[in-house]
Amino acid sequence: MKSKVLKLIFVFLLCSKAIFxxxxxxxxxxxxxxxxxxxxxxxxxxxxxxxxxxxxxxxxxxxxxxxxxxxxxxxxxxxxxxxxxxxxxxxxxxxxxxxxxxxxxxxxxxxxxxxxxxxxxxxxxxxxxxxxxxxxxxxxxxxxxxxxxxxxxxxxxxxxxxxxxxxxxxxxxxxxxxxxxxxxxxxxxxxxxxxxxxxxxxxxxxxxxxxxxxxxxxxxxxxxxxxxxxxxxxxxxxxxxxxxxxxxxxxxxxxxxxxxxxxxxxxxxxxxxxxxxxxxxxxxxxxxxxxxxxxxxxxxxxxxxxxxxxxxxxxxxxxxxxxxxxxxxxxxxxxxATVSVNDISNPDKSTISVYPNPATDQITIELPNSETGKIELSIVNLMGQMIYKQETFDNSKIIDISQFAEGIYLIQAKTEDKKTYNKKIIIAR
Incomplete structure (x- = not known):
């Protein structure tokens, strides 16, 4: 498990400038x-x-x-x-x-x-x-x-x-x-x-x-x-x-x-x-x-x-x-639109929390308490394919990822006032 995670982290770093x-x-x-x-x-x-x-x-x-x-x-x-x-x-x-x-x-x-x-x-x-x-x-x-x-x-x-x-x-x-x-x-x-x-x-x-x-x-x-x-x-x-x-x-x-x-x-x-x-x-x-x-x-x-x-x-x-x-x-x-897996140039995009990371079966996504409206959550793989999408009004959300393959993913959250939060995660088992 440890060696597998290290390999994925290595790929993660190689892809840090990749474009979805x-x-x-x-x-x-x-x-x-x-x-x-x-x-x-x-x-x-x-x-x-x-x-x-x-x-x-x-x-x-x-x-x-x-x-x-x-x-x-x-x-x-x-x-x-x-x-x-x-x-x-x-x-x-x-x-x-x-x-x-x-x-x-x-x-x-x-x-x-x-x-x-x-x-x-x-x-x-x-x-x-x-x-x-x-x-x-x-x-x-x-x-x-x-x-x-x-x-x-x-x-x-x-x-x-x-x-x-x-x-x-x-x-x-x-x-x-x-x-x-x-x-x-x-x-x-x-x-x-x-x-x-x-x-x-x-x-x-x-x-x-x-x-x-x-x-x-x-x-x-x-x-x-x-x-x-x-x-x-x-x-x-x-x-x-x-x-x-x-x-x-x-x-x-x-x-x-x-x-x-x-x-x-x-x-x-x-x-x-x-x-x-x-x-x-x-x-x-x-x-x-x-x-x-x-x-x-x-x-x-x-x-x-x-x-x-x-x-x-x-x-x-x-x-x-x-x-x-x-x-x-x-x-x-x-x-x-081009989406970079390390796109945190906008401060709004850097304050999302996703844990555990690496993850195995589920993740918790937390957004700032200031976000009080509807939030659209999505998960995108390295091919740019959206494999998960859900709307929520909660700042904290638990997502089951047990059916997703091992690899690197982009977590994206969009708010009603058009802010976008991005976070990279690794799924490894």
């Missing part, structure tokens, strides 16, 4: 790259384990639309729906616990006017199909009311959960790339030189005062709250602009992101914390888009456009997923 992984890479199990690799354009999770990805399988002109399903947090995926050539899916979303809707289009050049809406009401076990125009995006503010967008400014609306759809007149022929409804009646669409808003469920659309110049394309719009929203341009480097509104789209301000690669999607977990993803890159802001930090995930050993990251989705502030060409990334700690 930001994003864990999980590859889709598809053989024959690149001819049959999946390009996943959209991802959404219902809970920590269950989620769907939508896109296409194939390479160049040999495309087959596919919907993939996971029930183990993305560790493995099964094809739950596939189309004949040459269709591909662009967006997918849960509309209730068991109902999923995906939209797509014919991805052969020149045939974008044909597409699909598919729906499952049994968690992806079976699907119904509706042929329609080429579609790129969807938004369901409630179970029965939803909107989809596509080519030539087309918007379709359903009021019966996707069984029937009516065409709305937007007054534009621009390609619709993203759609987001705050509630059943107030929503936004964006695309090529276009940002529109409706306040009456799509009957009328008003062009938004967004000056971006000609030739720009808006690729994604997202509202974390009713009043605060973000919209980004499909551009690269110094030309990349994030637009922000704090008054439900009445006015917009521009915020520049000096990013080396094009952005394709974004997601915000609250008013201030958000992510952009694109070619090779993941960037995060915690100040409402004023500044951005790169969180580049490690791409597979492929080149050029094969490394595009297409979409990002977060369940909460910690747990997120990103997808792209033959790749799936996930983070279960701090929203992909």
């Amino acid at each position: 992984a930001q994003w864990e890479t999980v590859y889709f199990p598809v053989a024959g790259l690149p001819q049959s690799f999946p390009c996943i354009n959209s991802v959404e999770f219902r809970d920590f384990n269950n989620g769907f990805g939508a896109g296409h399988l194939g390479y160049l002109s040999n495309f087959h639309g596919c919907i993939l399903k996971t029930s183990n947090n993305g560790t493995s995926w099964d094809t739950t729906y596939s189309t004949a050539m040459p269709f591909g899916f662009n967006d997918i979303s849960y509309t209730s616990l068991a109902t999923i809707i995906a939209v797509g289009q014919n991805i052969n050049t020149g045939n974008l006017d044909s597409g699909l809406i598919v729906k499952s009401t049994d968690s992806g076990n079976s699907w119904t199909t509706l042929s329609t125009i080429g579609l790129t995006c969807l938004s369901f503010p409630s179970t029965n009311i939803g909107y989809v967008g596509g080519i030539n400014g087309s918007i379709l609306k359903t009021i019966d959960g996707g069984n029937n759809w009516n065409v709305l007149n937007t007054g534009t022929n621009s390609y619709v790339r993203s759609i987001f409804f705050i509630n059943d009646t107030i929503g936004f669409v964006c695309g090529n030189d276009t940002l529109l808003k409706t306040t009456d469920g799509g009957l009328n659309w008003i062009s938004q005062p967004l000056i971006i110049g000609t030739g720009f394309s808006l690729s994604k719009i997202f509202f974390p709250t009713d009043s605060v929203g973000y919209c980004n341009t499909f551009a690269c480097g110094n030309d990349l602009t994030i637009f922000k509104t704090t008054d439900q789209g009445n006015t917009w301000i521009s915020q520049y992101v000096n990013q080396a690669y094009c952005t394709l999607s974004m997601f915000f977990t609250d008013n201030s914390t958000g992510y952009t993803v694109g070619q090779f890159d993941v960037s995060k802001t915690t100040d409402g888009g004023i500044s951005w930090n790169h969180q580049t995930a490690t791409p597979p050993a492929m080149a050029n456009f094969f490394d595009d990251i297409m979409d990002v989705f977060f369940l909460n502030s910690d747990t997120g997923f990103i997808v792209g060409n033959n790749q799936f990334y996930r983070t279960t700690i701090a929203g992909g």
Whole structure:
């Protein structure tokens, strides 16, 4: 026992400057790259384990639309729906616990006017199909009311959960790339030189005062709250602009992101914390888009456009997923932020007490008596995986660790006023 502890302490010291992984890479199990690799354009999770990805399988002109399903947090995926050539899916979303809707289009050049809406009401076990125009995006503010967008400014609306759809007149022929409804009646669409808003469920659309110049394309719009929203341009480097509104789209301000690669999607977990993803890159802001930090995930050993990251989705502030060409990334700690195992630079982080250390079967975590609100406790292994999470109002907490493997772990406590306490421990038996 003593020699084992000494060995772990030696490893502990070697890792004292190690960084807990930001994003864990999980590859889709598809053989024959690149001819049959999946390009996943959209991802959404219902809970920590269950989620769907939508896109296409194939390479160049040999495309087959596919919907993939996971029930183990993305560790493995099964094809739950596939189309004949040459269709591909662009967006997918849960509309209730068991109902999923995906939209797509014919991805052969020149045939974008044909597409699909598919729906499952049994968690992806079976699907119904509706042929329609080429579609790129969807938004369901409630179970029965939803909107989809596509080519030539087309918007379709359903009021019966996707069984029937009516065409709305937007007054534009621009390609619709993203759609987001705050509630059943107030929503936004964006695309090529276009940002529109409706306040009456799509009957009328008003062009938004967004000056971006000609030739720009808006690729994604997202509202974390009713009043605060973000919209980004499909551009690269110094030309990349994030637009922000704090008054439900009445006015917009521009915020520049000096990013080396094009952005394709974004997601915000609250008013201030958000992510952009694109070619090779993941960037995060915690100040409402004023500044951005790169969180580049490690791409597979492929080149050029094969490394595009297409979409990002977060369940909460910690747990997120990103997808792209033959790749799936996930983070279960701090929203992909870098966490050092010896991060005690903030005095708030150095006053947590964890004992015994080394430990065998249980540990006691004690925080300062000044912390009186809700506390979120978590345990993270050296792979950056969160293996324990619980909320408590107690400053002292006993945790059973008998089921955890021997090794080095990070204990993390987050308070309601956003303080974070970190402590390293060793489990040895």
